Amino acid sequence: MSEKTQTTRRVLAEYTYEPPPVERGYTGRTLYVNLSNNTIAAKPVTDVMKEKFIGGRGFGLWLLWHGVKDDTQWNDPENEIVISSGPIGGVTQYPGSGKSLVVAISPTTHSVMDSNVGGHFGPLLKFAGWDAIEIQGKAEEDVIVVIDGPGGRITIEEAPDVPVDTHLVGHWLIEQLAEKEEDRYFISSVSAGTGAENTLIGCLNFSFYDRRRKAPRFKQAGRGGIGTVFRDKHIKALVVRSGPVRGDSNHPADLQRIARVGAKLHKEIHDYDDEQNRMRKRGTPYLVQIMNDYDLLPVHNFKYGSHPDAVKINGDVWEARFTQGLPDGCWYGCTLSCSHAVDGYTVRTGPYKGQTVIVDGPEYETIAGCGANCGIFDPDAILEINFYCDTYGIDTISFGTLTAFVMECYEAGILDKEKTGGLELHFGNAEAAIELLHQMARGEGFGKIAGQGIRRMKQIFAERFGADPAFLQDIGMEAKGLEYSEYVTKESLAQQGGYGLTNKGPQHDEAWLIFMDMVSNLLPTFEDKAEALHYFPMWRTWFGLCGLCKLPWNDIVPPDNAYTDEPAKIPDHVQNYVELFSGVTGRKVTADDLITMSEAVYNFQRVFNLRLGFGRREHDAVPYRSVGPVTVEEYESRAERYDKQLQETLGLDPEKMTTEEKIAALRQYREEQYQKLIDAVYKRRGWTSDGVPKVETLKRLGIDFPEVVAVVKKYL
Amino acid sequence: MIRVNNRDEVEWEEGLTVSGLLERFRYTFPHIIVSINGEVVPREEYPTRVIPNGADVRVIHLIAGG
Numbered sequence: 001m002s003e004k005t006q007t008t009r010r011v012l013a014e015y016t017y018e019p020p021p022v023e024r025g026y027t028g029r030t031l032y033v034n035l036s037n038n039t040i041a042a043k044p045v046t047d048v049m050k051e052k053f054i055g056g057r058g059f060g061l062w063l064l065w066h067g068v069k070d071d072t073q074w075n076d077p078e079n080e081i082v083i084s085s086g087p088i089g090g091v092t093q094y095p096g097s098g099k100s101l102v103v104a105i106s107p108t109t110h111s112v113m114d115s116n117v118g119g120h121f122g123p124l125l126k127f128a129g130w131d132a133i134e135i136q137g138k139a140e141e142d143v144i145v146v147i148d149g150p151g152g153r154i155t156i157e158e159a160p161d162v163p164v165d166t167h168l169v170g171h172w173l174i175e176q177l178a179e180k181e182e183d184r185y186f187i188s189s190v191s192a193g194t195g196a197e198n199t200l201i202g203c204l205n206f207s208f209y210d211r212r213r214k215a216p217r218f219k220q221a222g223r224g225g226i227g228t229v230f231r232d233k234h235i236k237a238l239v240v241r242s243g244p245v246r247g248d249s250n251h252p253a254d255l256q257r258i259a260r261v262g263a264k265l266h267k268e269i270h271d272y273d274d275e276q277n278r279m280r281k282r283g284t285p286y287l288v289q290i291m292n293d294y295d296l297l298p299v300h301n302f303k304y305g306s307h308p309d310a311v312k313i314n315g316d317v318w319e320a321r322f323t324q325g326l327p328d329g330c331w332y333g334c335t336l337s338c339s340h341a342v343d344g345y346t347v348r349t350g351p352y353k354g355q356t357v358i359v360d361g362p363e364y365e366t367i368a369g370c371g372a373n374c375g376i377f378d379p380d381a382i383l384e385i386n387f388y389c390d391t392y393g394i395d396t397i398s399f400g401t402l403t404a405f406v407m408e409c410y411e412a413g414i415l416d417k418e419k420t421g422g423l424e425l426h427f428g429n430a431e432a433a434i435e436l437l438h439q440m441a442r443g444e445g446f447g448k449i450a451g452q453g454i455r456r457m458k459q460i461f462a463e464r465f466g467a468d469p470a471f472l473q474d475i476g477m478e479a480k481g482l483e484y485s486e487y488v489t490k491e492s493l494a495q496q497g498g499y500g501l502t503n504k505g506p507q508h509d510e511a512w513l514i515f516m517d518m519v520s521n522l523l524p525t526f527e528d529k530a531e532a533l534h535y536f537p538m539w540r541t542w543f544g545l546c547g548l549c550k551l552p553w554n555d556i557v558p559p560d561n562a563y564t565d566e567p568a569k570i571p572d573h574v575q576n577y578v579e580l581f582s583g584v585t586g587r588k589v590t591a592d593d594l595i596t597m598s599e600a601v602y603n604f605q606r607v608f609n610l611r612l613g614f615g616r617r618e619h620d621a622v623p624y625r626s627v628g629p630v631t632v633e634e635y636e637s638r639a640e641r642y643d644k645q646l647q648e649t650l651g652l653d654p655e656k657m658t659t660e661e662k663i664a665a666l667r668q669y670r671e672e673q674y675q676k677l678i679d680a681v682y683k684r685r686g687w688t689s690d691g692v693p694k695v696e697t698l699k700r701l702g703i704d705f706p707e708v709v710a711v712v713k714k715y716l
Numbered sequence: 717m718i719r720v721n722n723r724d725e726v727e728w729e730e731g732l733t734v735s736g737l738l739e740r741f742r743y744t745f746p747h748i749i750v751s752i753n754g755e756v757v758p759r760e761e762y763p764t765r766v767i768p769n770g771a772d773v774r775v776i777h778l779i780a781g782g
């Protein structure tokens with residue numbers, strides 16, 4: 001493939017190598033690419049990296065820590081994008097074993113961002129000889145980086161003729177680089193799009209070649225604007241080719257052990273998925289109806305948790321739209337195969353109007369965020385937004401949440417047609433939302449402002465339009481600069497912490513505790529909540545260290561799970577992961593060891609936040625909309641529930657109070673509860689009351705490296 | 717009266733089954749575990765298992781969310 005690319009583009013740098021064999025999940029080397037000075041080099045994977053940081057997000061954080069300075073900004077050349085799968089990444093016997101983890105300093109949080117994504121890039125990178133790729137510097141002109149494992153050659157190439165938007169560049173790369181049909185299977189690209197270039201909420205698209213559809217498809221590393229960093233570095237695409245993937249490509253320590261647990265899970269999926277979540281038929285959209293039923297589906301900028309029209313965008317609708325019967329796994333061997341697509345969608349607006357395309361998804365988050373949260377209950381509008389967000393390289397979650405915020409501002413009179421350049425951004429106006437998206441991608445008009453994200457919009461609306469900053473703070477669903485993902489948390493204190501007490505910002509991939517807390521009442525005390533906010537974030541962090549997808553852990557459940565001691569943890573599946581980790585790496589571990597591995601990396605990331613000027617109690621604040629009702633209509637929509645709390649918990653008589661008084665009383669109580677929760681969680685995590693990991697915690701976890709201790713000492 | 721999840725008191729009625737209770741609460745999530753007075757009820761018995769008056773019913777929802 002390299003010869004073919006060389007004939008059409010000027011090669012700025014070239015590096016030849018002999019791909020090392022993968023041993024027990026590791027190649028033992030990471031790839032360093034600097035786009036400012038066109039250097040390419042190999043770095044060794046040290047024992048400390050393997051022992052303490054495991055792989056994936058752990059490797060990413062370690063490499064990023066050493067690559068940046070304390071004051072590095074997202075658009076400084078020394079900011080890095082690091083992509084790594086992890087030791088289990090690339091296993092084909094166990095479902096969900098092909099994820100990639102991406103880290104960088106984020107343009108919206110200005111701190112460390114991590115994102116977990118499917119597609120083939122991370123595992124193929126490993127099979128091309130590299131446990132991670134670390135990209136630093138900034139190219140002068142647009143480039144692509146080509147990693148050709150079988151050819152033993154890496155190039156940085158000028159790319160003036162390469163398209164930017166993902167659905168074009170993905171196809172283009174395949175056509176350019178694959179010489180024979182089989183090459184297509186083992187090529188994967190990472191790309192962003194014009195929207196990533198012109199907003200701060202850019203995502204990365206990771207491709208996987210769909211053999212049945214004979215086309216590349218894409219999964220998104222959405223959160224925190226890493227796609228924006230990618231385009232700021234003038235990268236149009238990274239592309240990797242490996243040799244054929246085989247069942248033992250990881251050269252695991254004990255293949256049989258892996259195959260055994262894999263076969264067990266495949267059988268569970270086969271036998272029970274249809275009666276459980278129907279992931280194989282509808283994927284994560286099954287959650288739409290469930291969340292609506294439990295008053296957790298964000299509607300109108302998280303004001304409400306349900307809507308009668310949710311039925312128009314629920315799992316039944318998407319099951320009918322998704323092409324059925326195709327193996328929609330985003331990595332080989334994932335029989336949970338939830339990465340569905342709508343085929344033959346004809347685009348009806350914008351630059352690609354009239355094209356017939358595959359729309360990857362929509363996933364639950366996209367439907368909830370770009371649909372219900374914006375008052376849009378039209379599946380075609382959701383597909384249009386989904387397609388354009390992906391190809392433009394814009395995160396659907398941030399787009400949905402920030403558009404909902406804009407719509408509430410419009411309805412509250414903070415914005416009007418004049419300020420939005422003619423866009424009537426009422427809840428439910430799908431056409432205006434779609435036009436806003438096109439403007440974002442072009443970096444024009446009101447889209448230019450909206451594309452900065454909620455945190456900046458709050459500032460702009462206050463400064464330019466005289467809006468009340470306190471109101472904007474209450475309704476702007478962001479924390480740490482990251483837009484919320486799509487769950488209503490007002491009635492679950494634990495999940496308020498699940499979003500607020502995160503390392504990167506309010507994304508549900510650390511903890512999702514709403515049912516345990518709000519419905520099942522399993523976490524009645526602060527200590528119970530703190531324990532859950534210790535265990536589950538650590539558990540879910542572990543997937544990101546190893547290259548795993550979280551869904552096969554709990555979106556399929558063995559039938560006897562109900563009879564176990566801790567059904568919420570799904571102990572049988574936890575044991576599968578112990579087998580899997582030991583089976584690949586040969587390291588003898590227990591279930592507790594997995595948590596400790598995560599704790600080390602998690603605390604390291606907290607210290608990294610501190611090093612960059614964040615990571616303290618003040619940074620764990622959340623907007624009041626995530627805690628309780630901000631407006632009168634919001635209170636009154638669930639008055640029975642709130643009145644009951646005033647009466648039973650606070651001993652007040654709602655009959656004698658105005659709605660405003662009731663809102664204020666409830667607010668005071670709920671905000672105090674959140675502060676008490678923070679105290680309990682920090683204590684459980686071994687942090688000070690300011691949220692700083694104690695030296696003894698760093699020591700216990702074996703990450704008391706001098707430079708790490710030096711950071712926390714400033715705050716002790 | 718029956719008590720659900722150690723918190724919600726609900727009016728008992730003659731012949732109330734587990735399925736009936738789940739419907740009343742709109743508990744539609746598929747990953748739930750129901751126990752009556754500490755005994756787990758097998759899923760296939762939800763439509764027929766009658767809840768006695770005064771029962772301590774737990775409807776444990778497993779974790780959902782992307």
Ligand code: SF4
Pocket residue numbers: 095096097098118328329330331334335336337338339549550551552
């Ligand atoms: S469960 Fe879905 S998202 Fe996870 S690896 Fe399988 S197909 Fe991909």
